[in-house]
Amino acid sequence: MVELLAPAGDFESLKAAVLNGADAVYIGGKEFSARQFAGNFDRDEIIEAVRFCHAYNCKVYVTVNTLLRNDELLSALNYASFLYGAGVDAIIIQDIGFLKLLRENLPExxxxxxxxxxxxxxxxxxxxxxxxxxxxxxxxxxxxEEIKHITKNTKAEIEVFVHGALCISFSGQCLFSSLIGGRSGNRGRCAQPCRMEYILDDKHRAYHLSPKDLSTLTFINEIVSMGVASLKIEGRMKRPEYVAVVVDAYKKALEGRLTSRDVENVTQIFNRGGFTSAFLKGREGSDMMSYERPKNWGTYLGKVVKVSGKFVDILLDNELSVGDGIEIFGKEKGAPVTSIKVLGENVESAQKGDIAQVFLEGAQKGDVIYKSLDAKLISSALESFKGKDIKKIPIYGKFIAHLSSDTKLLVENKQGVIGEAVCEPPQVPLKTPTSRGKIEEYLNKTGDSPFYFENIDIDMDENIALSASKINFLRREAIKNLLDNLQNSKGTKNISIVLKSFDKKIFPKIAVKTGRADIVKASLDAGCDVVFFGGDNLRINSNDYDETLNIFKENDKVYPLYPEIIVENLDKIKENALKIKSFGVNKALCGNMGLYSFLSRNGFDVYLDRGFNIFNSSALDAFENAGGILSLELNLKQLKYLIEKTEKSTLVTVYGRSKLMVSRQCIIGSSMGHGKYKCPNICKNSIHYIKDRKGEKFPVITDYNCKSHIYNSKILCMIENMRDICRMNSDYIVLDFLDESYSDAYLTVSAFKEGIIKAEKNDFSLSPDMESLLYKLKGNITKGHFYRGVE
Incomplete structure (x- = not known):
């Protein structure tokens, strides 16, 4: 049976999910969660959450899906030990180093x-x-089709998102919020710059990076048929009413009970101009995006046909009731509906086709009105998890009372889990004996517990006396024991880890990353030590296959570079890698986990690129690799500490226009209104820009597979800080070139080479080339996170 997995940002949302049919919930703790702005659960609340969910045969998964620094690893492991001991069913993680330590310390x-x-x-x-x-x-x-291929060919369980907000970037690879605002999505603090307005190429103002929410309600069975294990609803930041409505609709869809009203309810509770199937059924182009407004739209209500002071007449296209919320589309103005008049008469609700008069300031004739809140829907959602008739779980009871032995109550749920309570034997009655009916009456008072007795078997002597307090005690203790057994507590294991220190006193060599043949030549001419060539196959770079192969044949300092995102052409890339290997090339820089696996199996000594998010030394040690490029989100102190704790080669990026995100959406073509099938390739061989409210321009470049790559508006350059850079003791510093010319690249490599040579002599003054580089970049330099880091 496929699992319906629901979000819960707080305990109310958790109840809403469980009581509306979720098979599992995922929650975040106050510690190490990727939704730090959700309510989240402290440790006592997590224990209570597991207790509540397990009573309903619902699983609990806890997110620890952030990147972890070296100094956080032990705390995270002990937190994971607490979760395991509390009966949490699984832990959801992001950090590859944390995975390694979890398998070593909490293998179960x-x-x-x-x-x-x-x-x-x-x-x-x-x-x-x-x-x-x-x-x-x-x-x-x-x-x-891509999901089906994976599901049919792996032993791993596969979980897919079926509803909720979408990131425009591949998750885990976005540095937009981090590098422009210091709030890292990889640390649970994303500021959502994708929901901001931008101007494309100084012409088109819109919410160019804001997708509609995903919805698969109408084709959920197609996904189920592929054999996925779990269907995930996004929304730990959403209200519990949202969770209730969406979970209820998906449960009905899975059971074949979905109605058009359910679809309308899901749309009403939250949408951004409708929904999208994202990439599940192919590229949707402009249809995937919510260009006009990044927030909830609600549902179309009607148009203003008359304005009378602060009151408006709306020709309704939908029902409107007192208590609803309405909004003027595009004006960010709205009001609660406190009264409605139809034909001059006060009414509680008005129907489609009616002209309803309501209070609404700021409207003009012809304005479009949306219903932003449906009071009846909210009330119904609340009733599902806070009302008098919320769902309870049936249990079976066996009550045993004989004068010759202890009195017992056994309770059992449908999964066969048992709870038991015992007290002293009953007494001989002085007056009226306790009847079977009275015992059953007291046992059925399950009150605030999640259970009700479907059946109670009473095995008793006829002439006994049992007080109400004893029967109530047995009921409470048996149910408590059942809940304890359902929780499946395992006890907390204290974990200790030791990270070895390695005494490193080295000056770095220079590594270059580029996708351009002319930059390879410039870098080698200027004296760099190694070049990683290839990458994202951008349209601004040459795509000549023979030219690419010749570079590896002719230069023993040049190694292939493979990007973090490879969806298309994977087989061709593997074939190409084997050909490069046949030239005697035995090293590669790779950011893609799947391709890493292939390269290492085929004899490459692989350096890990930024796609692996190397945030701690354990992440480097998790793989059989040569080393890796350390995260751009670490500051100098953190980088130095990480480098001290690994024997692997470490590479630190000190120059380049940092990539902020990769999107499978063609931002340029879609923003111009082009859809799924036809695109005039307006992005071809050129760099486009999106400009934010502060006037910063972020380059947008597409690759040959129509993915979009967005880069920082400023260029990282640490040439003034060679004292700090050289004292990190990294094996390499990395210069990452994008659209620089031959002369730009030559100057940059020369400047950093001179900086290292001077540093070896304890001279940290600027050479002419170093000064020339600074002058060339004047006003366009960032120090990234070297002196700030992320929280």
Whole structure:
């Protein structure tokens, strides 16, 4: 049976999910959660959440899906030990180093790989499974066919998102919020810059990065038929009423009971101009996006046909009731409906076709009105988890009372889990004996517990006396014992780990990353030590296959570079890698987990690129790798501490226009109104820009598979800070070139080479080339996170 998995940002949302039919919930704790602005659960609340959910045969998964620094690993492990001991069914994680330590220290705890791990290929899923992950949450960019291929060819359980907000970027690979505002999505503090307004190429103002929410209600059975294990609803930041409505609708859809009213309710509770199937059925182009408004739209109500002061007449296209909320579309003005008049008469509700007069300031004739809140829907949702008739779980009871032995109550749920309570034997009655009916009456007073007795078998002597307090005690204790057994507490294990220190006193070499042949030549001419060539296959770069192969043949310092996102052409890339290997090339820089698995199996010594989010030394040690590029979100102190704790080679990026995100959506073509099938390739061979409210321009470049790559408005450059850079003791500093010219690249490599040579002599003054580089970049430099880091 496929699992319906619901979000719960607080206890009210958890109840809403469970009581409306969720098979499992995922929650975040106050510690290490990727939704730090949700209500979240402290440790006592997590214990109570497990207790409540398990009573309803509902599983609980806890998210620890953030990147972890070295100094946080032990705390995170002990927190995981608490979760395991509290009976949590699985832990959802992002950090690959944390995964390694979990398998070593809590091998019995079920681990799910968060979508933040960016698993989007069969190889990646199988690698994670081999590393001890039971379930993988796939990237939301995959099609039904791509998901089906993975599901049919892996032993791992597959979880897919079926409803809720979408990131425009591949999750786990977005640095937009982090680098422009210091709030990291990888640390649970995303400021959602994708929901801001931008101007594309100084012409088109819109919410260019804001997708509609995903909905699969109408084709959920197609997803189920592929054999996925779990259907995930997004929304830990949403209200409990939202959770109730959406979970209820999906439960009905899975059981074949979905109605058009359910679909309308889901739309009313939250949508951004309708819904999208995202990439499940192929690219939707402009239809996927909510260009006009990034927030909840509600549902279309009608148009203003008359304005009388602060009151308006609306020709209704939908029902309107007192208590609803309405809004003027595009004006961010609205009001609660406190009264309605139809034909001059006060009414509680008005119907489609009526002209309803309501209070609404700021409206003009012809304005479009949306219903932003439906009072009846909210009331119905609240009733489902706070009303008098909320769902309870049937249990079976056996009551035993004989004068010759202790009095017992056994309770059992449908899964066969038992709770028991015992007290002293009954007494001989002085007057009236206790009747079977009275015993049953007291036992049935299950009150605030999640249970009711479907049947009670009473085995008793006829002439006995039992007080009401004794019977109530037995009922309470038996149910408490049942809840204890259902919770499946295991006890907390104290964990200790020791991270070795390695005494490193080295000056770095220079590594270059580029996708351009002319930059390879410039970098080698200027004296760099190694070049990683390839990457994202951007349209601004050459796509000449023979030219690419010749570069590897002719230069023994050049190694292939593979990007973090590879959805299309994976087989061709593997074939290409084997050809490069045949030239004697034995090293590669790779950001893609699935391709890493292939490369390492085929004899490459692989360095891990930014796609692996190396945030701690354990992440480097999790793989058989040569080393890796450390996260751009670590500051100098954190980088130095990480480097001290690993024997692997470490690479630190000190120059380049940092990539903020990769999107499978063609931002340029879609923003121009182009849909699924036809696109005039307006993005071809050129760099576009989106400009924010502060006037910062972020380059947007597409690749040959129509993915969009957005880069920082400023260029990271640490040439003034060679004292700090060289004292980190990293093996390499990385210069990442995008659209620089030959002369730009030559100057940059020369400047950093001179900086290292001078640092070796304890000279940290600026050479002419270093000064020239600073002058060239004047006003366009960022120090990234080197001196701030992220929380």
């Amino acid at each position: 705890f079920e681990v799910h790989a968060s979508t933040q791990m960016t698993a989007h290929s069969l190889d990646a899923v199988n690698l994670l499974y081999d590393m001890g992950v039971k379930r993988v949450v796939l990237s939301r960019e995959l099609s039904l």
